[in-house]
Amino acid sequence: MTHRLPIRVYYEDTDMAGIVYYANYLRYIERARSDWVRGLGIDQKQMKEDGYVFAVRRVEADYLHPARLDDELMVETVVTQVTGARLVMDQTVKCGDETLFHAIVTVVVITETGHPARLPANIRLMLH
Numbered sequence: 001m002t003h004r005l006p007i008r009v010y011y012e013d014t015d016m017a018g019i020v021y022y023a024n025y026l027r028y029i030e031r032a033r034s035d036w037v038r039g040l041g042i043d044q045k046q047m048k049e050d051g052y053v054f055a056v057r058r059v060e061a062d063y064l065h066p067a068r069l070d071d072e073l074m075v076e077t078v079v080t081q082v083t084g085a086r087l088v089m090d091q092t093v094k095c096g097d098e099t100l101f102h103a104i105v106t107v108v109v110i111t112e113t114g115h116p117a118r119l120p121a122n123i124r125l126m127l128h
Contacts, residue, residue, distance in 0.1 A: 003032065003036040005032040005075045006074055009069055009071045013067075013069075018069055020067040025061070025093055026061070028101075029101075029103055030056075032091065033077060033105070036077050041126070047120075055108055056105060057107065057108045058106040059103055059104070060105075061101065061102070062102045062103070064100055064101060064102065065099075067101075072095070073100070074095075076091065076092045082119070082124060085108060086107065086108045088105070088107075091103045091104075091105055
C-alpha cells in the first residue's frame with residue numbers, strides 16, 4: 001500500500017538559487033509519515049501518554065533533481081519492512097513522473113527516557 005501526500009513548494013521552502021533547500025525534503029517526508037500514521041488510526045498523543053514515541057533511527061537520502069517555487073510535489077511512502085523493533089519505509093518526492101528525492105527511513109519506538117522499545121502489538125498488526 002502506498003500513502004500519498006501532496007505538497008506545494010512555497011517561497012519559504014527555497015534557497016537563494018530558487019530551489020527547495022535540501023533539509024526541507026526531510027520535513028516533507030516527516031509530514032508524510034505523520035499523515036500516514038494518523039490515517040492508520042494510530043494516536044501519537046496517546047502513545048506518548050503511554051510512554052512511547054516514534055523516532056527516526058536512520059535516513060539514507062538521495063537528492064536527484066531540484067524542486068522549484070510553486071511546484072506541486074507528491075510524497076509517496078511505502079513500508080518495506082516491519083519487525084518487532086522497527087519500521088523501514090521507502091519514501092520518494094516526485095514532481096509529476098520525475099523522482100526528485102528518495103529516502104530509506106528506519107523508524108523505531110523509544111520510551112520517554114530514550115530507551116528502545118518494541119513496536120506495540122496493535123501497531124504491528126496494523127502494518128501486516
